[in-house]
Amino acid sequence: MPFGGGRRSCAGKDLARIMLKVFVVEHVRGCSVRLLNERTRFQTFPMPYPTDGMPVNVTCL
Numbered sequence: 001m002p003f004g005g006g007r008r009s010c011a012g013k014d015l016a017r018i019m020l021k022v023f024v025v026e027h028v029r030g031c032s033v034r035l036l037n038e039r040t041r042f043q044t045f046p047m048p049y050p051t052d053g054m055p056v057n058v059t060c061l
């Protein structure tokens with residue numbers, strides 16, 4: 001999230017990050033997430049990530 005930097009960086013960035021996390025959690029609470037490929041492989045360098053993009057099926061009530 002672009003909060004600027006240096007002396008004039010956003011004074012509310014910590015509050016904003018918490019609010020964004022609460023927003024996301026409140027919206028996905030009622031959803032179920034199912035892996036479409038249970039045998040997803042991970043590449044580990046330079047960072048761990050799924051080689052197939054880890055497709056999922058999201059169902060919300």
Ligand code: HEM
Nearest residue numbers: 001002003004005006007008009010011012013015016017
């Ligand atoms: C997603 C939410 C937010 C974004 C993306 C955002 C982004 C920014 C950016 C880009 C700046 C200018 C930084 C600079 O000039 O380098 C700024 C300044 C500021 N923001 Fe935010 N902001 C957010 C939320 C908030 C919240 C929730 C508050 C207060 C409750 C807040 C209070 C401030 C204040 C007081 C400044 C001026 C800081 C200064 O000039 O010293 N911001 N913000």
